[in-house]
Amino acid sequence: MTVRTKLIAGVALAAASLGLASLGLAGAAQAQTKEVQMLHWWTSGGEAAALSVLKKDLAAEGYAWKDVPVAGGGGDAAMTALKAMVANGNNPTASQMLGYTVLDYAAAGKMGDLTELAKSEGWDKVVPAPLQKFAVSDGKWVAVPVNVHSVNWLWINKAVMDKIGGTEPKTFDDFIALLDKAKAAGVTPLALGGQDWQEATMFDSVVLSTGGPEFYKKAMNDLDEASLKSDTMKKAFDNLAKLKAYVDPNFSGRDWNLTTAMVIKGDALVQVMGDWAKGEFKAASKTPGTDYICMRFPGTDGSVVYNSDMFGMFAVPDDRKEAQVALAKATLSKSFQSSFNVVKGSVPARTDVPDTDFDACGKKGIADLKKANDGGTLFGSLAQGYGAPPAIATAYKDVVDKFFNGQIKTSDEAVAQLVKAIDEAK
Ligand code: BGC
Numbered sequence: 001m002t003v004r005t006k007l008i009a010g011v012a013l014a015a016a017s018l019g020l021a022s023l024g025l026a027g028a029a030q031a032q033t034k035e036v037q038m039l040h041w042w043t044s045g046g047e048a049a050a051l052s053v054l055k056k057d058l059a060a061e062g063y064a065w066k067d068v069p070v071a072g073g074g075g076d077a078a079m080t081a082l083k084a085m086v087a088n089g090n091n092p093t094a095s096q097m098l099g100y101t102v103l104d105y106a107a108a109g110k111m112g113d114l115t116e117l118a119k120s121e122g123w124d125k126v127v128p129a130p131l132q133k134f135a136v137s138d139g140k141w142v143a144v145p146v147n148v149h150s151v152n153w154l155w156i157n158k159a160v161m162d163k164i165g166g167t168e169p170k171t172f173d174d175f176i177a178l179l180d181k182a183k184a185a186g187v188t189p190l191a192l193g194g195q196d197w198q199e200a201t202m203f204d205s206v207v208l209s210t211g212g213p214e215f216y217k218k219a220m221n222d223l224d225e226a227s228l229k230s231d232t233m234k235k236a237f238d239n240l241a242k243l244k245a246y247v248d249p250n251f252s253g254r255d256w257n258l259t260t261a262m263v264i265k266g267d268a269l270v271q272v273m274g275d276w277a278k279g280e281f282k283a284a285s286k287t288p289g290t291d292y293i294c295m296r297f298p299g300t301d302g303s304v305v306y307n308s309d310m311f312g313m314f315a316v317p318d319d320r321k322e323a324q325v326a327l328a329k330a331t332l333s334k335s336f337q338s339s340f341n342v343v344k345g346s347v348p349a350r351t352d353v354p355d356t357d358f359d360a361c362g363k364k365g366i367a368d369l370k371k372a373n374d375g376g377t378l379f380g381s382l383a384q385g386y387g388a389p390p391a392i393a394t395a396y397k398d399v400v401d402k403f404f405n406g407q408i409k410t411s412d413e414a415v416a417q418l419v420k421a422i423d424e425a426k
Pocket of ligand 1: 041042047072073074075149256276307308309384
């Protein structure tokens with residue numbers, strides 16, 4: 001049996017809809033059934049390198065790739081484009097999506113159903129439960145997790161660190177002392193791109209560091225109002241304000257990957273960013289330990305604030321389902337989960353993938369995820385779509401951005417605005 005006939009034989013839905021006779025279809029119809037149309041925001045060097053691993057795997061199985069890239073880290077622009085496509089009945093085979101967005105589309109009846117494949121592949125036994133919460137809706141598999149990213153990381157240029165005589169900061173105060181050291185040495189201390197999602201992604205870590213794991217969960221996942229307006233939350237905003245003193249004058253609006261490049265080149269000491277930043281270091285042939293240091297955001301060791309790129313599988317006409325099934329199967333295969341995530345900077349979305357091919361940061365990421373998942377310290381990133389539904393995440397990013405850029409002036413006002421904005425978005 002060829003891979004393709006095996007696939008069709010194994011999936012009743014595809015077999016029923018295509019019928020083996022349709023394998024003989026010629027010309028345009030065949031091209032369409034053998035095509036994967038994918039919407040995503042993976043346009044940086046590291047992201048593109050990771051995506052080409054998938055394109056190659058699918059090409060080897062005979063599937064064409066129709067790329068629908070929508071640039072813009074954090075995915076807001078991509079999600080606007082997706083909304084328009086789906087509203088026009090122009091569903092992609094799949095789209096990169098973050099947690100709660102998948103559930104929104106599923107509730108609106110827009111997603112396909114991969115349950116049969118999930119059963120034959122045993123996904124429920126290998127995909128971590130927190131991810132299944134977002135990939136399965138109403139008992140049906142509607143999305144496939146590609147990876148697990150986490151946001152509470154520092155990415156430090158090693159040569160700059162050595163030059164300024166810095167040591168790895170253990171606490172938030174140590175972090176400030178390190179940034180001061182860089183500033184005194186005339187180096188840009190903190191590489192930050194001034195876009196709401198980058199600021200909010202950094203703030204996720206600041207909240208965890210300031211309040212600890214219990215507090216993070218209550219405020220950022222349970223949206224507990226008392227926590228959101230507490231003194232601890234105010235202190236988190238005050239800590240965020242401190243970081244503002246260490247960014248360069250051109251930070252406003254800068255893309256995240258250009259910001260990572262500042263650290264890669266030694267133009268800045270450190271970036272606080274999800275581990276997609278590591279994909280950029282890898283694409284630039286940099287080695288952890290030698291060229292750069294990856295460590296958890298000071299004061300967050302033991303906890304992991306995660307997001308996961310899901311491929312949301314849309315409802316598509318019968319003649320496009322075979323390609324969708326092939327995409328889903330390839331995405332969650334053990335070998336792909338290793339080869340893709342080694343390049344992407346993330347870690348596998350299955351618990352049974354060996355860490356052999358991963359570098360030191362990847363090995364740490366895999367071990368940290370397991371420990372946090374076992375120990376109850378794995379939390380969804382609010383900035384990255386895993387803390388609350390999209391409207392609330394948007395409200396959060398907006399308040400953080402206004403505070404960071406001075407339109408909201410005090411931490412008192414910030415928590416009041418946050419509570420109000422979240423309430424209105426509910
Ligand atoms: C995604 C990553 C991506 C990053 C920057 C995040 O929301 O989860 O896969 O690399 O945005 O584009």
